Amino acid sequence: MGNLTVIKVKSIKDAGRYSDGSGLLLVVKESGAKSWLLRAQANGKRRDIGLGTYPAVSLADARDAAAEARKQIRAGEDPVAAKRAAKKAAAVIPTFRVAAKTVHDEQKGDWINSKHQSQWINTLTTFAYPIIGDRPINRVTSADVLDVLKPIWQTKPETARRVLQRIGKVLDWGYSRGHCLGEAPMRSIRAGLPRQTKRPEHFESLPHKDVASLMAMLKASDTAGRLALRFLILTAARSGEVRGATWDEIGDGIWTVPAERMKAKKEHVVPLTAAAVAVLDTAKKLRKGVVGEPIFPGPSSHKPLSDMTLTKVLRTETKDKSTVHGFRSSFRDWAAECTSFPSEIAETALAHAIPDKVVAAYRRTNYLEKRRDMMNQWADYVAPSQSTV
Missing domain, CATH: 3.30.160.390 (Integrase, DNA-binding domain)
Incomplete structure (x- = not known):
């Protein structure tokens, strides 16, 4: 005493x-x-x-x-x-907020598109920062991460899984830089979370039987946005791939999307139908002669269209909840229901990664000619009168 x-x-x-x-x-x-x-x-x-x-x-x-x-x-x-x-x-030792910004900046060269880049940091800003943003990264525990995830784990399952993955990325960075010692807390997170009961949300898609009428409406005027949406539908490509397309990617009847612009980081060759070529011929009228200019330019001729431009075009012509990305599902449903093409042909057309690593290791073909036949049938189905326009 x-x-x-x-x-x-x-x-x-x-x-x-x-x-x-x-x-x-x-x-x-x-x-x-x-x-x-x-x-x-x-x-x-x-x-x-x-x-x-x-x-x-x-x-x-x-x-x-x-x-x-x-x-x-x-x-x-x-x-x-x-x-x-x-x-x-x-x-x-940085706070989680500072570490997340550092990781985000270091990954800039790996982003597929600016939308994904902003979503990555925005989800952490919205859900993680209020709880662990100002906490030193070496003091973020499993319980802290659970506090971030539990409010959205069932109500926003897909978002919650992405937040979990991104928090893990930031903490892994902290361990790799020596800011954190011991074992990363991510290992025990899943054990503390209940099974997600809500089904994953899919992109709303327009039924394939209704795509032809939409294509006819899009043909009413030749704005960059309408042309880009027509080209996207005809090629079953992703929005970012179409909006970022440049004229030097177009060859003799093919469109070669470089690996750095693809989700799977692998070059993708797309066979162009007569209808798709007709869209490109019309798009040539929009050219300004700028080196490296996009095929479908935005307000500034040297910059591509924004993702919202295509959404706005779609909303103008349809009043449902279908999305631009959903046209890939429209194409896939058509291929399964209306054709006899094998599944792998349609999956290759969509540039989907092969989940089986053994099969992927031995597959050497990209089915280009078979895909050309399939895309011609798709063009005849959604744009029967546009092949010569």
């Missing part, structure tokens, strides 16, 4: 130093401010070690801190130097 008591510490008003014993002192200044000081011998030298101000540090806290400092001294450590080192280490 020390010499001081809680009541005595609180009541002391006169300036001076008041001993609790074993080197622990309460220092009272003329202003009335109070602080704790431990006077001890470390490595043969007297050290005065500050333990914090009162009342932020209580008498009990000061005694605990003094005991810990004495333990360090007995172990041959210098408490002051250790405290400075800890502060220095804490200063270089």
Whole structure:
């Protein structure tokens, strides 16, 4: 038991130093401010070690801190130097928010499109930052991640899974940079989450039997947005692939999308039907002669259309909830229901990765000629009168 008591510490008003014993002192200044000081011998030298101000540090806290400092001294450590080192280490350990921004910046070269790039950081901003954004990355625990995920795990299952994956990416970065020690907390996350009962949400698609009427309506005017949507439907390509297409990617009856613009990071060759070529011939009227200009230019001729432009075109012509990406499903449903083409031909046309790694390792063909036949039939189905336009 020390010499001081809680009541005595609180009541002391006169300036001076008041001993609790074993080197622990309460220092009272003329202003009335109070602080704790431990006077001890470390490595043969007297050290005065500050333990914090009162009342932020209580008498009990000061005694605990003094005991810990004495333990360090007995172990041959210098408490002051250790405290400075800890502060220095804490200063270089980023918060989760700072680490996430760093990871986001480092991945810029890997993004498929700007929309995905913004979604990556936006989901963390919305769901993770309010809970762990300002926490040092080495102090983010499994319980913290669960607190982020539980409110959306069942109501927004797809979003929740993406948030989980992105948090894991940031924490992995922290471990790889030496900011975090021990085992990453991600291993135990799944065990703390219930099974998701909500079915994954799919992109709403226009029934394939209704695509032809839409194509006829799109033909009413030749704006860049309408032409791009027609080309997207005819090629069953993704929005980003079409919007980013440039004239140097067009060859003799084929469109070669480079690997860096593909989701699977693998070059994709698309056979062009007469209807698709007709769209390109019309799009040539939009050319400004700028080097590397997109086939379907936005307001600035050297920049591609925005993703919202295609959505706006679609909303103008249809009042349902179908999406631009959903036309890939329209195509896939048509191929399955209305043709006898094998599944792998349709999947290759959609540039889907082969899930079976063994099959993928041995497949050498891209089925170009068979896909050409299939795309010609698709064009006849959705644009029977546009092949010569």
